[in-house]
Amino acid sequence: NAGVTQTPKFRVLKTGQSMTLLCAQDMNHEYMYWYRQDPGMGLRLIHYSVGEGTTAKGEVPDGYNVSRLKKQNFLLGLESAAPSQTSVYFCASSYSGPAYEQYFGPGTRLTVT
C-alpha cells in the first residue's frame, strides 16, 4: 500500500517550458488535491477534484491546469512555466471532502529559472 506517490521528486525548468506532475493514490479516495508550499506561507490549494472526470479551482489556480481521467491519478500541468511557479508541490487525497483528513504525497520540488 504505497499511499500517495508523486512523480518526479525534483525538476528544473526554463521559463516558458511545460511539464506535467503526476500524482497517484491507491486508497480508492474520491477527492484529490494539488497544493503549493512557499516559504513563509502555508499550503495553498491550486486545484482539486471530487471524483473521476471532475476538477475545480482552488485558491491559486492561475497558470496551472489539471486532469483526472482515472480515479487514482491526478495530473498537474504547467503550460508555460514562470519563475513565480518555483515551489514545492504536494498532492493529497481524502476519502471525505476537503474539510477532513488528507493524505499527502512526498512533494515535488520545482525550480523555474
Add this chain to the structure above:
Amino acid sequence: DQQVKQNSPSLSVQEGRISILNCDYTNSMFDYFLWYKKYPAEGPTFLISISSIKDKNEDGRFTVFLNKSAKHLSLHIVPSQPGDSAVYFCAASAGDMRFGAGTRLTVKP
C-alpha cells in the same frame, strides 16, 4: 489574505517539557480544525483534529484546544520528545482547507 496564522515561526523546548503551538484564524465560518506534522523531504501527515462544537480533543500526548470566541487554537504536546521535532501546520476548514505557515518545533535532548 491569510485566514489562518501561526505567528511563531519556530519554537524550541527541552525534552520532557510541554510544547505549546498556537494558531489564530479570522474566518468565523471555519468549523473544523486540524494539525498536521511535517518532517523534511516528506509530505504533511495528519496529527489531530477538532470540531467547532468541542473545545478540547486529546490523543495520547497530543491535545488540541479551541477557543472560538478568541478564534484561537493550540496544540499541546506533553511530554515533548526529540522525535516530535518537525514543522507543525494548523489548518481550518469551512468547506475547503486553509493552512497556516507552520511552526518549526525543535525538542532538545
